[in-house]
Amino acid sequence: MNLDRYHYIIADDYQRYIFYSSGPQGRIKKVVTYTKLSDTPLTYNLAFGDENAAGVVDDGVVSNNQDRDMVLATVASTINLFCDHYGNHFIYAEGGTSVRTRLYQMGISRLLEEIDVDFQVLGFVNGDWEDFRQNVNYEAFLVKRK
């Protein structure tokens, strides 16, 4: 993928990424982290949130910084860097709220044609995992680079 995105600061273990959203609400620090969930199959969790001035991270807030697509593209781009260093394994993601999960779903849908070239995307719905389809409200997602 080669979408407009923010520059980021990458931790030297490639498991933590920092970038700053910029818009009407000002400059908002965003943090992306990867955490290993299991060895068999090797699966990582992608978590993403805003860090406030006190250093507390949360994703319950709606930043409303009018840069949703650029933020999602930035988060998505970290997957490639992470996979470059840790291999092509399943990466789990869900929003902290149903609204946030739906936001992710819409972002994936908009970019699906481009994402599908390089990534296998699964969604969880009705008690099962399936290949991601547009216009389906998923509870969670799994992504794996091909």
Place this chain on the structure above:
Amino acid sequence: MSTLKKAVQGTLHTDIISDKVKNYAEEPYFVKKAENAKEFLRQHPIPDRYLKK
């Protein structure tokens, strides 16, 4: 910034690798997210049909 080690190559983006990025391993938000994810995948494991691809 003294914390910056080097820039990642690329013509469109100038990203920076740093050894000073905060360790979020104990951050409650991320700990909770990982716990929730583990539990979700324990209850709803990835089907074999996707593991064989």
